[in-house]
Amino acid sequence: MGFSVVTHPRHSDDSAQGPAFRELVEPEIEVLLRVALTITNGAADAEDLVQETLLRAYRAIDRFDGRHPRAWLLTILRNTNANMHRRQRPGVIGDWELIRTARPAFGRPELPSAEDSFVHEELHADLDAAVRALDPRFRAALILVDVHDLSYSEAAAVMGVPVGTLMSRLSRARDRVRKALRSSPLTRGDLS
């Protein structure tokens, strides 16, 4: 797995840029892997995608203004994925199936709270069906913001759309899921 490290010739001050680049990127590795997992076919592909993304980011560091590194990296991740997997998974972002089957909350080291267990047992099927029924574009916005906890700007970067478009899709997705769950514990006040 992984790519061999072949970098392009760079400027004479690379030795100073290297550590700065690492400081910029290291805190974002986990979120990059998390998002990559939702837009690729598995852990190995996700890791390859993130490594290729970092390589491209390193080559492009001269053009980065230093603001919003996560959004910058997510944009590169998206573009890199488009190049790497265009024929395999066109336009699919935020694969609900990958997230749903992973059952994360209960794989965490700490024990789930009673509320978490309740959500898992009682709400899971309804929520799953409601999210699955969404248009893929709306589902992607919902997953990136509410599941992955990305900001509007970061999610927009991953989807390659303006922030306003992301907000519109997110709003519609949430409203549709919320209305679909009208008779569930979610809207009976049990969880609020």
Add this chain to the structure above:
Amino acid sequence: MTGTLQQMLTCLWSARRIQRYLDADPAARLTPGEISRLEGHLATCEKCTRVAAEHRALHRALSLWSGGTGVDPRSVDRVRDFLAAIHDKDTA
């Protein structure tokens, strides 16, 4: 009649802002005036308060899947090593 219409308009105005209010995202913050008006409305409108509670609960429920894309710590380590290798290769 006028009061009912006013209430409907305020509910409509609030519905368009509840998600931004709850998210408090830097890209789309409400103004202090909007926040004040919305909080005032939520304090008196049962329907909009319920909508806000549903949004909070939905976010909570969805966030339970957040670790679901469980990132393997070994994967993080390998990417971190790769990052170090980029730098080492360039400075060698």
